[in-house]
Amino acid sequence: xxxxxxxxxxxxxxxxxxxxxxxxxxxxxxxxxxxxxxxxxxxxxxxxxxxxxxxxxxxxxxxxxxxxxxxxxxxxxxxxxxxxxxxxxxxxxxxxxxxxxxxxxxxxxxxxxxxxxxxxxxxxxxxxxxxxxxxxxxxxxxxxxxxxxxxxxxxxxxxxxxxxxxxxxxxxxxxxxxxxxxxxxxxxxxxxxxxxxxxxxxxxxxxxxxxxxxxxxxxxxxxxxxxxxxxxxxxxxxxxxxxxxxxxxxxxxxxxxxxxxxxxxxxxxxxxxxx
Ligand SMILES: [Zn+2]
Numbered sequence: 081x082x083x084x085x086x087x088x089x090x091x092x093x094x095x096x097x098x099x100x101x102x103x104x105x106x107x108x109x110x111x112x113x114x115x116x117x118x119x120x121x122x123x124x125x126x127x128x129x130x131x132x133x134x135x136x137x138x139x140x141x142x143x144x145x146x147x148x149x150x151x152x153x154x155x156x157x158x159x160x161x162x163x164x165x166x167x168x169x170x171x172x173x174x175x176x177x178x179x180x181x182x183x184x185x186x187x188x189x190x191x192x193x194x195x196x197x198x199x200x201x202x203x204x205x206x207x208x209x210x211x212x213x214x215x216x217x218x219x220x221x222x223x224x225x226x227x228x229x230x231x232x233x234x235x236x237x238x239x240x241x242x243x244x245x246x247x248x249x250x251x252x253x254x255x256x257x258x259x260x261x262x263x264x265x266x267x268x269x270x271x272x273x274x275x276x277x278x279x280x281x282x283x284x285x286x287x288x289x290x291x292x293x294x295x296x297x298x299x300x301x302x303x304x305x306x307x308x309x310x311x312x313x314x315x316x317x318x319x320x321x322x323x324x325x326x327x328x329x330x331x332x333x334x335x336x337x338x339x340x341x342x343x344x345x346x347x348x349x350x351x352x353x354x355x
Pocket of ligand 1: 089090092093213216
């Protein structure tokens with residue numbers, strides 16, 4: 081069975097970058113397994129009627145279940161750590177924050193999942209986690225380490241037989257992609273609300289993309305996935321204040337960098353799985 085394992089940090093991380101391709105592959109019969117390190121306890125609450133800081137973990141777990149179902153994922157696994165919050169904020173210091181979880185604890189969890197699920201393809205963030213969120217960076221490091229450890233029979237022999245996935249990809253957000261949104265915001269006469277700061281943080285080189293996937297056939301499913309995350313993707317979200325067609329046009333292409341096997345210069349692949 082063709083299986084895609086997606087290792088990300090918060091409910092909604094799957095929605096922006098890869099929901100279109102995941103739902104497309106799910107429609108074609110692939111198994112999609114989502115790993116979410118935290119429940120996004122430090123996220124926004126777009127509308128106070130949706131929850132409180134105390135209930136947000138449960139609310140966002142429910143939102144994530146909605147998203148997984150909408151995508152057509154077969155399995156959703158929470159690693160049960162706490163959202164570390166943005167870099168430099170007090171939640172970074174909490175003992176249960178994902179950023180403080182020891183590698184020796186997280187990596188075996190992921191190795192066990194990889195050996196049980198046996199994915200051909202593993203997806204995670206690139207090393208800077210898009211815009212530098214500490215949890216994005218942490219899940220990147222742990223997933224890459226687990227990807228290689230899972231394939232090594234000498235490591236964690238009690239966690240099942242070694243499993244070598246065919247490919248490891250990073251999900252990447254390109255400056256040019258968000259620049260389109262910024263342009264749409266300008267055209268809609270909207271203030272830029274810190275969007276420029278996010279844009280300035282995006283560092284991934286535009287030419288280090290090995291899979292550029294048109295997901296226009298599943299863009300409406302992707303939009304529904306985003307709407308599952310009601311606390312994060314409220315009416316005031318920039319993507320919801322520009323014309324829906326402009327938002328969907330930007331979201332209809334998804335970008336991945338192939339990192340294993342190490343691509344040669346100019347490599348482009350046409351799909352997630354080895355043909
Ligand atoms: Zn996130």
